[in-house]
Every structure is written in structure tokens, then in C-alpha cells.
Amino acid sequence: MIRFADFMPVPEPSRTKVKFNMRAGVGGSAAWDLLLDDEEGWLDLNRYRDRGPSNTYGDAKYVLSFAQLPSHGPQYFVFGGFYEVTALEPAVFDGTGYALRALPRYAEYTKRLVIRLAKPVGRDVYLRRYESLQDGPLSPEVFELSPHVKLGGFPGYQHVLLPHASLQRIVAYGEPSWREALSSVKGVYVITDIATGKLYVGSASAESDGLWTRWSAYADLRNLTGGNKGFEALRQTFGDDYIVANFQYAILEVFDPKTRAELVIERENFWKDALASRHHGMNHN
Template sequence: MATIPLRSLIGDLDPAKCKLHCAVFNGEEYPLDVLARSSDEWMQWSRWRPVRDEFNRQFIFSLAQDRDRGTHWLFGGVFEVLKRRPKPLSYSYDLKLRDDLMGPFIKRLMVSFRPPGRQMRMNLDTHLDHIAVLSIREHTYAGETFPGHDRINHTFGTLEVAIKQDWHDWRGALQGMKGVYVIHDQETGKGYVGSATGDTGIWARLSEYVAKLHGGNKGLVELVGQKGPEYAKANLRFALLDYGPMRTPDEKVLERESYWKDVLLTRKFGNNKN
């Protein structure tokens, strides 16, 4: 099947007036998560000026890199540069979303593109014919599809998006489940084992972690207090060790929690204090 060039969808947009912004993981957050979570936060990614005035054209054509496929990108909209200040390493661009320019494709259009080298900001007209349409989603992107209970291995930053955006497939899969989980600090390798019991379920427990980042656990309270919330969002990863329906007796869940603490040595080397 012949590829569909992006050029066929841009309408009246003049590529010679556009800079292409290919947003990638910044060490803390994935651009897809930001785009799904907040339009204002997403715009901030294009407001940032590095040392050079990279966005020196009238428009910015923004793309968010896919989590797993580096050549796949989700369209994030066209921004008009209303004002630019000469201050580098700062949010020096004042922008406005031009939803009259390809607005219906925002968070729906997925394209394929391999940027040359490590360039993330470049002239759109130079590279437009190397960008191909992959798909157009039926609905706007609202977050990652639930991967399965045994495939959860996500940072608090990603889970924050899932909770606040109320990803329905995630909530449906987790709100009626009890379980034992582990939270690892990916910088130090230290783990914390906890459980979701009672009538709240795993989804409600995750909501507590998103709200305060420590869930009231002493070891994590200390960690978040020392490292700060941004560190916690970027480096604390959540995974399920055991899970079962709400009819599972709490005693069995707590027994498994203690078992996993012993197996993973989280009392001796991790963040469990009991």
C-alpha cells in the first residue's frame, strides 16, 4: 500500500513558515503523557528556547514521540509565535494554538518520521516530504491503553495522567481488584512493597499515591521529603506482584505482602519500615 504523505493533509499551512518540533523524553516525562494531560503544559514544551533562537519562524508544527516506537509521532497542533524574547534557556516564546490549522487532527494524527541525527527543531519544508501518515485515531489520544495486570511497570508521572484523566480501561481493570504491589526507585533500586485491601481496591490506592506521592508510607514519606515531588514522579515505578478479586480475604493479601517483603528484602535494603 502506498504511503500517504503528510503534505496532503496540511491544507493552507505554508511549510516555509513553520519550524518542526519533535518533542522527545526529557529525562522526566514522556511528551505523549504531557499532551494527554494538559494542553497548557504541552504548549510549554514549545515555549522553551535553547541557546539559539530555534523557533525563528511564524509557526511551530509540534509532534510528540511515541513511547516505544521512536519513529512514530502524534500530532500536537500548530502554534503561532506571537512574541519572542532574546533570553536563552528560558520560556522565551509567547504562543497561541491555531486550531484553524489542522485542528481536527490534534491528538489523532500519527505520522512516521526519522529526524536526522539528534535534531529536534528544524525547518518543516526541508523535511515535510519525509513525513508519512500512519493513522488517524477515531478519538483523540487520552493515554496509554491498559497493558494488563502483569504488564504494569509505570512511573508515578505516567500513573498521574491515568488517574487524573480517568483512563476508563485502567480504572475498569483495577478498581475491582485487591493486590500486592512494589514501588521501586529506579535511581537507587530500593523497593517498597505494599498492598491494597479493604473495599478500596488498587485504583483507589493508586489515587492516593498520585495525590501525595508517598501513600502515607513512612519510608516513602522520607524519600519524597528528601528528593522532592518531581524526582518521585520521574523515578518511582509501580508494578503489581499479586492481584485478585475484591472477594479475596484481606488476610491472604497481607500474608502475600509479608511474603514479598521477605523475598525482595525490602525491609533490610528497601523502603519498608515494618
């Protein structure tokens, strides 16, 4: 067991806090999603200041920030950065109350280092003082240092909601749990252009590796459209960045790999009608 404090010493322990981010407020985005795909959202989560004395940086000069890692469980957190903290003047509460400056120390561990706490952290103790953390009830230890950015395990077919950038990472690294799950089924999926709200319903009905093969085509860095003519028109007009920033992927139905292609296509057409993706979306047949 490697103690957290031994692995990540800091220059001024008495003026350093450790923040365990879980969600961006009640009903907000998961901290892990913000860390992965929304840099500004992640910073806002850490710049937020509320009125509770235990939920502010106080006299802290530095903060080590972590995001809860849902694929591992409530006691696991992945490193999100080491920052210098400056309180804004005049003081701002219930909003952006701090300026953060990212420091190079431990930058190579960002999105790779996972720590495990002795017990789940509660909302009332999500911000702790570094100097008392190690020997307190949370007693963090180093669980894993991944060779590349952590992607999170497969969450279950009914919970898949992937921004395009995350899909690219999963395919590029061949993340095992995602590859196994998506390769094991045929399915009907929906792509949402979050900039316009338009939908595209598609299916993986014949590929030997099911949804994995189909979605891998969308993640191909040489052609982000998967050969779709409508997507290609968007790419020609707005560029690759538009697709990366605005496309997200979800699964509507899954089928056993032995399911006849005709049945999968029949269900694809059902969803096109149900979601009106031909009349108001991006389907053209």
C-alpha cells in the same frame, strides 16, 4: 497511505515549522508525559529557545508540534497543537524565548492524531521546515486518528509511574493493554503524594481482576479515595483537585493471580516496613 502534508495543510507553508519533541532536555520528562499531564510544561518545551540555528523557529510564524509516542516506537509522534509563534524581544536563549498562541486549526486532533516517520528523528533534526519535510528523508504519513485521547500502551510492570489524571483516563476508557496487564496479576503498589513526599503502600490480594480492580476504585470520579480513610481526610480538607494533582501510582511487586492472599499481604507489610510508610507516610496499620 495518507501523506502528512495532504492531511494537515497550513496557511503559510514557507513560514511553518514542525517540531518533533522527545524529551525536555537531558534527563528531563518525556514530551508525551508533558503533553498528557502538564500543559504548562508542554508549552515550556515548545517555547524553549537554544542557540543552535537548527533548533530555533527562525522566521517561522507557525509551528505544528508533536510528541514522541513511546508505546509505538521512536518513529511515531502524536499531535500536540498548532501554534502561532512570536519571538521575545530582547532575544532570550537557553530558556523561554518564544510566545505561543494556540490556534483552533486541527485542535480536534490534539492527543489523537499519530504520524509515522520513515526513520527515527535525531536530536539534530527535531525541528524541520514544513515545506521540505514531506519529500525529505523523514517522509511522514498519517498512521492513526484515535476516536479519543491516546493513552499509550502498557509499558511493563517495572516502568509504571502513573499520575492520578492518567489513571483516571486509562480506567475511564478501559485502555485494553493496561486492563489486560493489571487484571492478570495480584500485586503490591505504592501511592506517592508528591506534594509532601509521603507514601502509602497497598495491595491487591483477593480481587478477581487484581490490580485493575483496586486501582479502578481510586479512579472512580464519585470517590477518588478508593474508600481509604486517610485519603478521605485529605479530600475533605483540600478537595478532589488535590488528589488529582498530587497522587501518583507505581507497582512494587506482582504475583500470579493464584498466589495466596496471605503471601501478598506479607509482602505488603514488608514494603511498609522497608519504606517506613507507617511512621512517615500514609499507612495507619
